[in-house]
Amino acid sequence: MKVMRKYSFYILPFLATLLFAACIQNDIPYPRIKAQILSISAEGQVGTATIDNATLTVSLELADTVDLRRVHIESLTVTEGATSTLPADSTIDLTQSYSLTLSIYQDYTWTIQATQNIERSFRVEGQFGAPVFDVYNHRAVAYVNQDADLSNIKITELVLGPAGITTYSPQIENITDFSLGYQKVIVTYHGIMEKWFLYIVPSESEVSTDGVDAWTNVAWLHGSGKEGAQNGFEIKEAAAETWEKVPDEYVTHDKGSFTARMIHLKANTTYMCRAVSGDLIGNEVTFTTGSATELPNGSFDYWNLAGKVWNPWPEGSENFWDTGNKGATTLGDSNTQPTDDTWSGTGQAAKLATKFVGIGSLGKLAAGNMYVGNYIRTDGSNGVLNFGKPFTQRPTRLKGYFKYTTVPINKTNSDLTALMGQPDTCQIYIALGDWSEPVEIRTKPSDRKVFDKNDPHVIAYAEISSGESVPEYTPFSLELEYHDTSRVPTYIVVVASASKYGDYFTGGDGSVLFIDDFSLEYDY
Secondary structure, three states: OHHHHHHHHHHHHHHHHHHHHHHHHHHOOOOOOOOOEEEEEEOOEOOOOEEEOOOOEEEEEEOOOOOOOOEEEEEEEEOOOOEEOOOOOEEEOOOOOEEEEEEEOEEEEEEEEEEEOOOOEEEEOOEEOOOEEEOOOOEEEEEEEOOOOOOOOOEEEEEOOOOOOOEEEOOHHHOOOOOOOEEEEEEEEOOEEEEEEEEEEEEOOOOEEEEEEEOOOOEEEEEEOEOOOOEEEEEEEOOOOOOEEOOHHHEEEEOOEEEEEEOOOOOOOEEEEEEEEOOEEEEEEEEEOOOOOOOOOOOOOOOEEEOOEEEOOOOOOOOOEEEOHHHHOOOOOOOEEEEOOOOOOOOOEEEEEOEEEEEOOEEEEEOOEEEEEEEEEEEOOEEEEEEOEEOOOOOOEEEEEEEEEOOEOOEOOHHHHHHOOOEOOEEEEEEEEOOOOOEEEEOOHHHOEOOOOOOOOEEEEEEEEEOOOEEEEEEEEEEOEEOOOOOOOOEEEEEEEOOOOHHHOOEOOOOEEEEEEEEEEOOO
């Protein structure tokens, strides 16, 4: 009995310890690391993939010669430690959305989508204006003069499938009789057969003013007329009596369609325009130009200090610009600050300094930055930001002044170690887009989301960068490249950073960017 008591004395506490340890182990949650697709490429891909970590979707644009039923995925990179149900070097069907699962502690369902841009064309002799395509119902429409002989139409160009691999039955030269108003043609490519209907529609008018994309000091005029005729536009202020001819050098022609980029218009003014084709005059279209909206505090003259945080707006006012100072000051001081070192010698400018913040080896690189938007919160030592403020105008350029001191990159993470020792690079960019809300930016490596200039919501974009020191203030002018003249922005994004890869905590401790007097212009 004494022996049993002795062993019980040692065993019971030991079992209790094991039980306690087991309880602790079971209560520890799995790490919250979001499995992401970091990069992907496919055979025949056009440009880079658009990856949306918020909606877990990937969009690929593929050349029109790619068979969507058999798309070869050449490479796929995912979050370190994650597994994928789609290995690289796979062939998948992208005629519909493709789903795959990434797993790292838990599963994440991603979707891959593909688009193809087939440059379709339907041209006939005597046609005016551009053809109209209904791809879903496989219909194409061409417009001709009301007196055209529909029994003897000559098709001069027909492209309804990928160039070079598409066949037509009957052959194009045998499709001439449109007495019924239409003809059927079988289009074959990649083993796919589509039945298309080609329509020839007589029109009472040979010239049409198709619409206007009105900006602030610029308007895009669109018209249709007979191919080969003297096509153009006339314009006037709504209250004026005399029409003025739009200079020929402003007009570009695409067969029977033509567009004019009319410049030097007045802001907030109502105009009228009409297309002309030879002696024929089209319908009149009225439009009103927009406002020449400026960037609030684009001079960077106004700041306020809240504790250790410098804010680029007057105290008590709503902000337009923000910085990463709220994150940087968790371990140090503000690294974006006002300075009286300006290009003109008056007012204030912004000094954006990249520096390592922390104690000893404990800390992170904080890139000096300023952006249009809001700092939302600090996630650990990482930032969550909103890029963009509401904006509906269409400027033609961003202008300003900058100077820069670069140092070698001496801080990085595992993704960009190849940049160590190279000169740091500053960056300034502007984007206009039709987002429904500000663009969320996250710097946490396991949940990172950076700004994507290839985002389909981006309407216009321009940037400048320098990997060399610029010792004196230098003017810059960023000409915005618009993807579409008719889309109206909802938000504007402007970002300046002393370290281009600051979102990846990569840069040179000591790089400094000065920026001053940012402004928008609305005409060339």
